């Protein structure tokens with residue numbers, strides 16, 4: 001009997017799109033409805049979509065990801081990032097299938113100086129982070145058969161992300177200023193997708209939270225400098241890049257000063273080590289310019 005499909009949400013996004021493409025390459029049976037067929041703001045839409053098919057697992061890649069806008073739309077962000085995962089948790093539990101859920105480094109406050117491990121205290125400092133943390137908590141309380149994969153600073157060739165913002169601003173302006181006092185782990189959507197499929201296929205009776213990011217860390221400024229150096233190598237015009245503090249770049253949402261994640265647990269449990277962020281970002285730029 002062929003295996004029932006894996007439901008993947010967020011297929012029009014960076015991570016969901018990459019999961020969909022890689023799953024197809026692996027010959028997996030995937031069902032990836034868009035928002036029109038599965039609207040995460042509607043409990044009845046989620047339940048209806050899930051009852052249309054027998055499913056073997058759910059990978060939830062959809063989210064409200066506009067960090068600054070979330071500060072003025074907290075209810076909508078909570079519906080998508082907290083209430084929808086709670087419903088997915090209840091529905092997957094009822095069906096006896098695992099829920100693989102994507103979460104974020106922004107569940108941490110950024111006060112730690114070392115990379116965060118999975119058991120570290122969560123203390124989100126913005127609305128987006130609070131709603132993502134509430135989603136994690138709902139899943140942990142409802143569905144024993146789950147994997148929460150926290151990732152960070154997601155980049156892809158076509159998505160709405162920092163890399164594409166920098167390339168756009170770099171083409172428009174002579175000078176670009178970027179904060180140099182917030183540190184994290186830039187990560188390619190393709191690498192996260194690979195990790196999510198590895199977890200989905202090897203979860204067995206394990207449950208829990210794992211961190212997955214590309215290796216190494218950078219400030220947003222260092223990431224911008226790397227992106228422009230690679231662009232310049234390809235003979236594109238690049239701006240003067242200026243390092244600033246986060247106080248010099250006021251935003252509606254506060255962001256953690258250090259949200260590096262340790263991947264030691266993922267590497268041990270899934271026998272797989274991520275590549276460096278520089279390799280991953282080079283790859284994204286290669287795709288972007290080809």
Ligand SMILES: NC(=O)C1=CN([C@@H]2O[C@H](COP(=O)(O)OP(=O)(O)OC[C@H]3O[C@@H](n4cnc5c(N)ncnc54)[C@H](OP(=O)(O)O)[C@@H]3O)[C@@H](O)[C@H]2O)C=CC1
Pocket residue numbers: 009010011012013014015016034035038039040041060061062063064065080102103104105132151152153154155159160
């Ligand atoms: N982007 C990042 O830097 C990071 C992301 N993450 C997490 O990774 C996951 C994937 O993020 P990423 O791929 O970057 O996200 P994107 O912003 O690229 O995509 C979000 C996806 O969610 C879908 N979505 C939003 N609202 C709804 C809704 N009401 N009903 C159905 N679908 C909806 C969007 O659909 P539509 O196209 O219709 O809007 C889109 O497919 C998320 O859980 C996010 O929190 C974690 C760390 C960093």
Ligand SMILES: Cc1cn([C@H]2C[C@H](O)[C@@H](COP(=O)(O)OP(=O)(O)O[C@H]3O[C@@H](C)C(=O)[C@@H](O)[C@H]3O)O2)c(=O)[nH]c1=O
Pocket residue numbers: 065066067068104105106151152153154161162165169176177178179182220246249251255
């Ligand atoms: C556009 C721009 C941003 N910045 C700063 C603002 C901010 O501190 C930092 C990054 O801004 P962005 O809005 O691109 O990134 P942000 O939305 O904070 O990215 C986050 O998204 C969510 C979904 C996550 O889960 C996180 O892991 C993280 O990737 O760069 C500058 O300093 N100069 C600029 O020109």
Ligand SMILES: [Mg+2]
Pocket residue numbers: 065066067068
């Ligand atoms: Mg953003």
